Amino acid sequence: MISILKRDILLSVRSGTGFSLSLSFFLLMIIxxxxxxxxxxxxxxxxxxxxxxxxxxxxxxxxxxxxxxxDFEDGSLxxxxxxxxxLESTILIKTFAHWVTSGLLIALIAPLIGVLYNFDFNSLLWxxxxxxxxxxxxSMIGVFGASLTIGLKKGGLLLPVLIMPFYTxxxxxxxxxxxxxxxGLEVTSTFLLMAGITALVIALMPFAATKAVKASLx
Amino acid sequence: xxxxxxxxxxxxxxxxEKILPIISVSTILTLTTGLYWGFFLTPEDxxxxxxxxxxxxxxxxxxxxxxxxxxxxxxSIIWLIRRHHVSALIAKAAAPxxxxxxxxxxxxxxxxxxxxxxxxxxxxxxxxxFFLLLMFYIGYQTLWSAVEKPDSAAELTSILCVVGTVFxxxxxxxxxxxxxxxxxxxxxxxxxxxxxxxxxxxxxYICMAGFILLFLxxxxxxxxxxxxxxxxxxxxxxxxx
Numbered sequence: 001m002i003s004i005l006k007r008d009i010l011l012s013v014r015s016g017t018g019f020s021l022s023l024s025f026f027l028l029m030i031i032x033x034x035x036x037x038x039x040x041x042x043x044x045x046x047x048x049x050x051x052x053x054x055x056x057x058x059x060x061x062x063x064x065x066x067x068x069x070x071d072f073e074d075g076s077l078x079x080x081x082x083x084x085x086x087l088e089s090t091i092l093i094k095t096f097a098h099w100v101t102s103g104l105l106i107a108l109i110a111p112l113i114g115v116l117y118n119f120d121f122n123s124l125l126w127x128x129x130x131x132x133x134x135x136x137x138x139s140m141i142g143v144f145g146a147s148l149t150i151g152l153k154k155g156g157l158l159l160p161v162l163i164m165p166f167y168t169x170x171x172x173x174x175x176x177x178x179x180x181x182x183x184g185l186e187v188t189s190t191f192l193l194m195a196g197i198t199a200l201v202i203a204l205m206p207f208a209a210t211k212a213v214k215a216s217l218x
Numbered sequence: 219x220x221x222x223x224x225x226x227x228x229x230x231x232x233x234x235e236k237i238l239p240i241i242s243v244s245t246i247l248t249l250t251t252g253l254y255w256g257f258f259l260t261p262e263d264x265x266x267x268x269x270x271x272x273x274x275x276x277x278x279x280x281x282x283x284x285x286x287x288x289x290x291x292x293x294s295i296i297w298l299i300r301r302h303h304v305s306a307l308i309a310k311a312a313a314p315x316x317x318x319x320x321x322x323x324x325x326x327x328x329x330x331x332x333x334x335x336x337x338x339x340x341x342x343x344x345x346x347x348f349f350l351l352l353m354f355y356i357g358y359q360t361l362w363s364a365v366e367k368p369d370s371a372a373e374l375t376s377i378l379c380v381v382g383t384v385f386x387x388x389x390x391x392x393x394x395x396x397x398x399x400x401x402x403x404x405x406x407x408x409x410x411x412x413x414x415x416x417x418x419x420x421x422x423y424i425c426m427a428g429f430i431l432l433f434l435x436x437x438x439x440x441x442x443x444x445x446x447x448x449x450x451x452x453x454x455x456x457x458x459x
Contacts, residue, residue: 144381148374152364161360162378165353168389172396190395197388208381215373 004080004090008097011070022059022102023109029055030113041118048117049127049178056106056131056174057138057167063102064142065159067094068150068213077150078217087213088206095136095143095206103135119182126181130191134174137198141166144205147212169197225302227445234438241438245431252424260417269333272326274422278429280323283351286316286433290358291383294376304441306372307448309379310362311440315433317355324348343393350389354382368448 033051034044071077080090110131111124119127145163152158173194180187224230256274263270289312296305327345328338339345361378365371 148361148378149364158360158364161353162357165350165357165389166382166385168350169385169392172389172392176395193392193395205381208377212374212377215370215377218367218370218373 004085004093005097008094009100022063023105025062026055026059026106026109027113029058030116045117045119045182048114048119049175049182052110052114052127052131052178053134053171053175056103056110056135057171059106060102060135060138060142061160061163064098064139064146064163065149067098067143067146069146072150072217077213081214081217087210091143091147091206091209091213092202095139095202098143099136099139103131103139107131107135122184123178123181126187126191127178130174130177130194133191133195133198134170137170137194137201138167140198140201140205141170144209144212147209147216150213150216170194173197222300222302225300225304227304227448230304231442231445234442238435238438238442241431242435245428245435248424248431249428252421252426252428255421256418256425260421263418266334269330270418272330272333273418274425276323276326276330277422278426279319279326280348281426282429282433283316283319283323283348286312286319287351287354287379287383287386289437290316290379294379297372297376298380303372304445306376307441307444308437309375310372311437311444312433313355313359313362315436315440317352317359319429319433320348320352320355324352341397343390343397346393346397347390350393351386354386358382368451 030051033047033055037044037047068077071080081087083090107128111128114124114127142159142163145159145166148162149158173190176190177187177194180190224233253274257271260271262268290309293302293305293309293312296302297309324345327348331340332338358375358378361375362371365374
């Protein structure tokens, strides 16, 4: 299991698709949003939680279709299916590897970027926490989506169409958490709901994804 | 004699051939009655005037839009458990109807909203969740058309439908957190005192029955087409489509 984790992380670092790409995409989004909207501090601060979450979500989507594609093409996905570890845990590990190379980095970098939008310390803390807890859910949902589109020619375009609606609850609760923190309101309810969705997704989705992987390779 | 014998497409075809004329005639009769009653024989509302009559299209189409997804869910589960081919095809046949009904519900709602609320669109939980429902339908439909092998397409879309249901419900309640509503609550219920007036609800029930019949007719028709298409496909030995 650890070797799969190592392999996936190494692959994404060395091929440069996951690691640097999703992070730089995130940074670009954050920096380009004010360029599109204008340097109005108050307005920017109001919409920044939305921008942060939307960018996290899109950069997560960007790197997700590679997760099975190269394994499918070189046949190692079949080897993973017949390997002695259950496919469910392989998928969970692959999700974790994807999260480490996208969500975790985004969560770490977001508070630093948040300084550009003049957030106070409390808001920065909740930006970090909500992204840290929310992005594993995003990765898991994305992996599920990728498992439905293995081997399809239009996979790359199809994936966002399939997956975006699934991101709704996480997106709403995640950005609401930051917005409430910015307004100085109580944040635990939305935060816990978002954490609950992440937990639910991680607990159940590997099974659905396994079924989908097996169906795609039949 | 069991329900499952209709998993044989031939049994389904013979049965549906008998049902189809009856059900399509009753659809036409019910819809004509309901819509005529609704549009021409009901009084004008004292606040809303004639625009209240959009209800006779808006409510039934919204009803079908939501329930089509449940039809798809049930038939997807049946496919996943029993590998019931007709069931998978019913789910496939139902999806475009669901899309159409969702669009009808959204558009009639927008026209009504312009009259009553003074705006075509508001980011209200109900309106937004309908939009999300449309997105779920479109994703489902796209997956069906993207996967080439019919059996894996059925399998993958069934999984998507089951998981999607969970997320559709989650999203429905998540949007409540995000915005306050402009849309009214339920106006029809079986157990509550509050109710819209019988002058409106009676033709409305007929319209709803008419839409349900319309849905059934279309599903049967489309499923039959799918089965015939599948047969031609096999006859052509997978060469060309």
